[in-house]
Amino acid sequence: MPLRALVRKSLLESVKAESYVCPTCLLTAAIRSSFSTTQTTRSRRCEPRYVGQHSKARHPEIDQISSRQFSAPLVSKVSSLASVTAINAPTTVPQAYQDLHQRLVALQEEASTHINLSRVQLAARSLESEEPVVRVALLGLGANGAQAARKLARALLSDALSEEQAWEQELLATGQDGRNLLLRYGDSEDAVRQSPLVQTLHIPSTFLKRHKVEILVTTLSTAGSADRLSDAELEEAILVPSLTTPNSAGGRVGFVRYPVHKALVVAEGITGVVEYGRLPRFLDKTELITAALSLPLRSSTGTKSVEQTATDNVVDVDLAMHAIELFRASNANGAQFCEEWQTSRLPALSQWISGQQGEPATDIHPAVRNLLNSVLLKASASISHAETSQTALAAKATIPDSKRAHLDALISHFSAQWHRDLQTNLGAALDSRPWRRTAWWRLLWRIDDVSVSAADLLRLNWLTEAEQTLAFISGRLAESGLATANELREAGPATRYAIEGADRLEYTFSDWQPKQTAILAAERPVRAAELWQADSLIARLKAQSGVDASFHPPWPRTMHLARQQMLHTLVPALHRRAQTLLLGTLSTSAAASALGAWIYVATAGAAVQSAGALAALGVMWSLRRLQRVWGREREGFVTTVRENGRRVLAEVETHLRRLVREGGRASVGEGDVERWRRARDAVKRCRAALDRAK
Incomplete structure (x- = not known):
């Protein structure tokens, strides 16, 4: 072979x-x-x-x-043998649990921020066997909590039919080094690989073997927990106890989360009961968390008054050990052993630790099912809480409708003032002396006053007061949080092409600022052309488009840019038209006069009347044409200025009302909503898989 x-x-x-x-x-x-x-x-x-x-x-x-x-x-x-709760657990999953196992793995990816990963991993490992090992934590409470938990573990795992084992004394003696204790089924003489995190003790206990249970013995600190932690966080700390591990760096101590299927809070004496009373009552859950208060249930006189009045979570560990010692001493003490053992209430506690019996082999273990239900419920609650809190924060950050209504009424009030300003101030400017200088008969000697008078009309009388009140109401909007300075600077299509030129210059200027700072910080000599580069760009853009890019106020620039646009386009066009008409008038008058003079000379003065009439007709026709055409040009200029003012006011009003209506509204991000949806769907799929695994 x-x-x-x-x-x-x-x-x-x-x-x-x-x-x-x-x-x-x-x-x-x-x-x-x-x-x-x-x-x-x-x-x-x-x-x-x-x-x-x-x-x-x-x-x-x-x-x-x-x-x-x-x-x-x-x-x-x-x-x-690898336990299903170990890190290197076997990867073989029974056919009945494969779908649920895959859903749990997907849940760790989709809802990682809403679940306790260690508990989900424990549940997933528990599904890798049809008979999983259930991990139960005995959490000692108070100063004597650690020893009380060990005494309770000894009473639960001791065999009354055999003599006292060596592991019983070893169990009570452990914990001197501050390490936690993990009790597993096995031969007490077997050597184990100890770790600085937890000390493993193998016990040949039929209780551990029959029910496939391993017990973690550790402590629970409640110093200030009720004040610092919420109920959910405290429950999470009990079901996922933190184990201390020494750290070689400076003698510090680290913490490792060690999830369990269920937890039993153990307290001993009056001090332990007081510590337990500080915990919230919701922790006493029969499925996942319960308590065992070690108190005497028999008085010195032997009456049962204490036993009858004690609460359900009170046990008598000393009475249980006394019963075991009596039975070990002699089998004749069987009746007294049974009485004291039942009186100590440890059978009910053993039943809670072991869980329900008689379940089908293909069904999920009750402890694992309770763990999964708890994980899924907490995941759903966490998702709902995150969604509710984010929605509440968004609603709190949103400007109330009362303030929006007040600002909207303020915009309506100022809008009416702006239209009155356009009507009255522009009308007064058209009746002023500077504008009368542009009359047709003054073009002969005041042709250069056309551009000056038109520019003064726009600079001094076109929406000047409206622009001042616009700065005020923009400040109110920014103060209310409805808009930022960049949002207020936005303008509509009335001045779009002018703003595009300004934006290009702003980008160039912002790109030039770091370069200018670097040049100033350099050790080499600085040339004047380098320092004035941005200013030359501003001057060139202003010469080309009429936009003053250095004017960058924190309010809508629509009025300013529209004024600059008209100064750069309408005023030069009006001046050019005046020059053209004046030149045409002078040319026509000169031609008519020359023709009359030629007739006079040709007729040797005989047709002096005809020559004079022809010259006078040419001069009168040219002047009449100048009066008629120039009047239309002036009216067209005034109409354009007035219509541009109305359009700009409507545009500014629309922009401000849009900011009042839509600005200052905080909303939950689409990415967060999508993550919540995926997490909720993952929880639903796990719930459906758990229901199918029954």
Whole structure:
């Protein structure tokens, strides 16, 4: 028979004598041993070694395995079995739980911010076996909480049919170094790999074996918890206790979260009861969290008054241990043992730890189902709370409608003033002396006053008061939080092309500012052309488009830019038209006069009347044409200025009303809404998979 087959056979025979063997781990151990055998057949001088301490036969093939491959202390097969709650848990998932397991893995991705990842991972590992190991935490409360939890664990796991075991005293003696204790089923003589996080103690307890339970013994600190933590956070701290681990850096202490399926808060004496009274009452949940208050249930006189008046979570650990000691002393004390054991109320506590019995093999373990229900409920509550809180914050940050109504009425009031300003001030400017200088008969000697008078009309009388009140109401909007300075500076299509030029210059100027700072900070000499580069750009843009880019107020620039636009387009066009008409008038008059003079000369003065009439007709016709056409040009200029004013006012009013209506409204981001939707869908899918797994 090949050596590898002998090794497999020997391992199977040695492990067969023991109970509680995981088939997956057994197969893994056989494969590892077969691979190790192929590398160690050359070394045959090592000492004989046993696979299990209870195996009677020796196998030469195993005895020849090199000691260099197994120099570590021997670890029993029971202690090496991977628990479903371990980090390196087996990845085999039963067919009935595969869908739920996949949904839980997806839940960790979709709702990672709304779940406790350690609890979800514990639930997922519990689904990797049809008979999972249930982890129960005994949380000692108060100064004597750690010792009270160990005493309770000893009373629950002790076997009254056997003598006192060594692990019982070891259980009470542990904890001196401050480490936590993990109780698992196994041979007490098995060596285990200890960790600085938790000390593992293997106990040959039928309770742990029958119910597949492992018990974590640690402490719970409640100093200020009721004030600092919310109810949900405190419940999370109990179901996911923090284990302290020493840190080599400066002697500091770290914390590791260790999730459990259910937790039992243990308190002893009056001090422990007082500590327990500080906790909120919602923690006393029969499915996930309960309490055990160790108090005497029998008075010194032996009456049952204390037992009858005590609450359901009161147990008598000392009475239970006394009953066990009586039965160990003599089997004749069986009746007294039963009475005291029932009086101590530990049977009900054992039933709670073990969970319901008689469930079908394909059904999810009740502890795992309760864990999943708790995780999904908390995930749904967390998603709803996040959505509600974000919506409330958005609603709180939104400007109230009363303030919006007040500002909207203020805009209506100022809008009426703006239209009156346009009508009265522009009308007064048209009747003023500077504008009368542009009359047609004054063009002959005041042609240059056309551009000056038109520019003064726009600069001094076109929406000047409206622009001042616009600055005031813009400040009110910015003060109310309805708009920022950049939002207020936006303008409509009436001055779009002018603003585009200003925006290009602003971009160039903002891009030039860091360069100018770097030039000033440099050690080399600075040239004047480098410092005046931005100013030359401003001057060039103003010369090309009439836009003064240095004017950058925190209110709408529509009026200012529209005025600059008209100064740059309408005024030069009006002046050019006046010059054209005047030149045409002078040309016509001169031509008519020349023709009359030619007739006079040609007729030797005989047709002096005809020559004079022709010259007078030409002059009168040209002047009449100048009067008529120039009048239309002036009226067209005034109409354009007035219509531009109305359009600008309507545009500014629309812009301000839009800011009042839409500005200052905080809303929840679309990304957050989408994440909440995906998380809620993941929770629903997990819930549906859990219902199908019944």
